[in-house]
Amino acid sequence: METLEIIRKAIIEGQAKEVEQHVQAALDSGMKATTILYDGLIPAMAEVGRLYEEGEYFVPEMLIAARAMKTGLGLLKPFLVEGNVQPLGKVAIATVQGDLHDIGKNLVSLMLEGAGFEIVDLGVNAEPQKFVDAVQQQQVNVVAMSALLTTTMTRMKDTITALDAAGVRGKVKVIIGGAPITQAYADEIGADGYAPDASQAVNLTKRLLAAS
Amino acid sequence: MMTSKERWLAVLHREKPDRIPMDYWATPEATEKLLRHTGCDCFETMADKLHIDYLVNVEPVYVGPPVANDADTFGCRFVEMDYGHGIYRECVYHPLAQYDSVEAIERSYSWPSPDWYDYRTIPQQIAGKEDHAVRGGGSEPFLIYCRLRGLEQAYMDLAMQPEMVGYCLDKLFDLAYENTRRIYEQIPGRVTFSYIAEDLGSQTSLLFSPETIRTVFFPRMKRMMDLAHEAGVYVFTHSDGSIREIIPDLIALGIDLLNPIQWRCKGMERQALKRDFGEQVIFHGGVDNQVTLAFGTPDDVRREVQDNIDILGQNGGYILAPCHNIQEISPPENIVALYEAGYTYGQSS
Numbered sequence: 417m418e419t420l421e422i423i424r425k426a427i428i429e430g431q432a433k434e435v436e437q438h439v440q441a442a443l444d445s446g447m448k449a450t451t452i453l454y455d456g457l458i459p460a461m462a463e464v465g466r467l468y469e470e471g472e473y474f475v476p477e478m479l480i481a482a483r484a485m486k487t488g489l490g491l492l493k494p495f496l497v498e499g500n501v502q503p504l505g506k507v508a509i510a511t512v513q514g515d516l517h518d519i520g521k522n523l524v525s526l527m528l529e530g531a532g533f534e535i536v537d538l539g540v541n542a543e544p545q546k547f548v549d550a551v552q553q554q555q556v557n558v559v560a561m562s563a564l565l566t567t568t569m570t571r572m573k574d575t576i577t578a579l580d581a582a583g584v585r586g587k588v589k590v591i592i593g594g595a596p597i598t599q600a601y602a603d604e605i606g607a608d609g610y611a612p613d614a615s616q617a618v619n620l621t622k623r624l625l626a627a628s
Numbered sequence: 629m630m631t632s633k634e635r636w637l638a639v640l641h642r643e644k645p646d647r648i649p650m651d652y653w654a655t656p657e658a659t660e661k662l663l664r665h666t667g668c669d670c671f672e673t674m675a676d677k678l679h680i681d682y683l684v685n686v687e688p689v690y691v692g693p694p695v696a697n698d699a700d701t702f703g704c705r706f707v708e709m710d711y712g713h714g715i716y717r718e719c720v721y722h723p724l725a726q727y728d729s730v731e732a733i734e735r736s737y738s739w740p741s742p743d744w745y746d747y748r749t750i751p752q753q754i755a756g757k758e759d760h761a762v763r764g765g766g767s768e769p770f771l772i773y774c775r776l777r778g779l780e781q782a783y784m785d786l787a788m789q790p791e792m793v794g795y796c797l798d799k800l801f802d803l804a805y806e807n808t809r810r811i812y813e814q815i816p817g818r819v820t821f822s823y824i825a826e827d828l829g830s831q832t833s834l835l836f837s838p839e840t841i842r843t844v845f846f847p848r849m850k851r852m853m854d855l856a857h858e859a860g861v862y863v864f865t866h867s868d869g870s871i872r873e874i875i876p877d878l879i880a881l882g883i884d885l886l887n888p889i890q891w892r893c894k895g896m897e898r899q900a901l902k903r904d905f906g907e908q909v910i911f912h913g914g915v916d917n918q919v920t921l922a923f924g925t926p927d928d929v930r931r932e933v934q935d936n937i938d939i940l941g942q943n944g945g946y947i948l949a950p951c952h953n954i955q956e957i958s959p960p961e962n963i964v965a966l967y968e969a970g971y972t973y974g975q976s977s
């Protein structure tokens with residue numbers, strides 16, 4: 417099996433140690449970090465997303481695959497920075513204020529990272545100002561909010577209002593998701609997009625950034 | 629007229645109650661609001677007014693080693709998180725997160741013992757409440773495991789460290805088993821049912837693979853269910869979300885009631901559930917708490933109650949209740965509509 421295929425397979429199977437070993441070996445043999453990223457890590461995570469969507473993978477399998485991917489990404493990072501490789505975009509993501517459901521948020525964040533985006537993870541229970549700060553201080557171009565509760569989904573609107581008030585709404589695309597969220601709700605509160613799952617969140621983000 | 633308890637039992641025995649029993653689940657904040665709205669000064673008065681067939685919950689009193697206010701008996705620690713109109717408790721310290729093997733846990737961690745609880749007050753807890761069904765005992769260990777390890781680690785453990793999950797779940801199930809046995813022993817024949825639960829579903833699919841669920845969770849849950857059945861206690865199983873694929877397994881394990889029937893979740897359409905499983909299991913819940921109760925009008929709620937009674941309640945086998953704790957955002961008008969419609973419409977069917 418060729419190296420990249422081994423790396424992809426190890427990520428899909430969630431074998432972090434193997435990923436580490438083979439990514440290191442690939443780097444040592446002179447393979448470019450961007451090649452490992454674009455032909456190894458990214459397609460592997462796309463496949464993981466597909467397996468999840470098709471009902472073959474569940475949350476635990478997704479999490480360990482993502483962890484394996486991150487191990488590899490950690491090794492590539494210094495080279496990507498050195499080579500000034502630009503991420504597809506920078507996404508500030510969090511579960512909104514009052515809400516601590518973060519499984520979905522983490523899967524979205526991992527899939528975005530695995531697709532080549534840079535992630536600013538603001539954690540759970542994030543108040544509107546936290547998103548505003550991230551936009552002002554860290555030059556993010558996408559704000560991604562997750563909410564699983566009827567009591568907290570209204571915070572998404574508050575965040576959009578806060579971005580507006582800070583005069584930065586125009587600088588970012590706002591995407592939302594989580595169990596009770598719908599496209600209709602996104603339209604109602606003036607978000608730029610909604611996606612029902614993590615793989616579709618990746619497509620959505622790419623589409624929005626391409627259009628802007 | 630039947631008492632609340634007779635009504636519950638009629639459904640459990642597959643007989644016809646005088647009307648469909650109605651249960652109540654809500655956060656303290658939602659209940660507060662409803663009390664104000666109905667002008668009642670305590671839960672019981674309000675429950676009687678709305679014809680809620682509430683349960684009496686029994687549990688032992690903790691008498692073990694001292695536990696800090698922000699902690700629980702397992703050593704987990706919590707903070708209160710403000711969502712604007714109330715608080716949720718969040719676990720922020722996970723006492724088993726630091727260990728990477730069963731041996732390490734065995735060396736350093738001591739599990740709570742059933743002896744840390746006093747069961748003698750249980751008979752008093754049901755005194756004077758003869759008209760109500762009683763809930764006691766039961767288990768939901770993976771929920772505790774997630775707090776002990778941290779949620780993400782706990783989920784990954786299922787795939788990577790099955791021995792650790794197995795070891796801890798056995799400890800937690802043993803505790804629940806003994807706790808439940810001692811509760812039954814205090815009031816023989818008086819416990820109506822035990823919650824033997826585990827959240828296995830998300831909005832669109834199972835959270836874990838069916839193999840994981842079948843090997844890790846079900847055999848252990850079965851032991852709890854057998855204990856309940858031997859004591860003449862009904863098994864109430866709760867699992868949120870899309871769980872249709874494993875309902876046949878749950879029925880084979882011996883569950884009596886299934887909650888919450890989140891019918892807006894994928895694969896949980898009411899007609900099909902009733903058609904395929906209605907003879908083998910009693911449905912509990914069904915009033916949507918993500919859209920209808922929270923954002924609908926009282927008319928929407930009434931319509932949904934009627935639909936539920938028509939579909940889930942056809943030929944009996946249904947207890948009307950919200951799909952989870954009613955949250956503070958749901959207008960009290962909607963909650964009143966739920967119980968008024970259930971009371972009126974539940975008589976005729």
Ligand code: B12
Pocket residue numbers: 475514515516517518519520521523524560561562563564565566567591592593594595596610611612613614615617655709716717771779827828829830831835868869870888890893917918922951952953955
């Ligand atoms: C696991 C769980 C919990 C865990 C959460 C642990 C954690 N760290 O996340 C615990 C036990 C702690 C918990 C607590 C509570 N929960 Co809860 N929980 C669930 C459950 C069973 C599964 C949620 C989940 O993780 N799904 C798996 C993930 C992968 O799916 P997901 O989150 O939907 O995410 C996917 C998509 O939505 C999308 N997505 C998600 N975020 C984003 C963001 C963007 C930008 C995009 C594009 C896409 C996207 O992609 C994800 C991956 O495909 C749901 C049931 C359900 N129907 O969803 C109830 C549920 C959400 N909980 C519920 C409730 C009521 C609560 C509590 C309020 C209970 C209470 N005290 O009354 C507390 C609140 C705690 C708090 N402050 O948040 C209710 C909410 C109902 C309502 N009216 O809002 C639900 C729906 C259960 C029910 N029967 O009604 N819960």
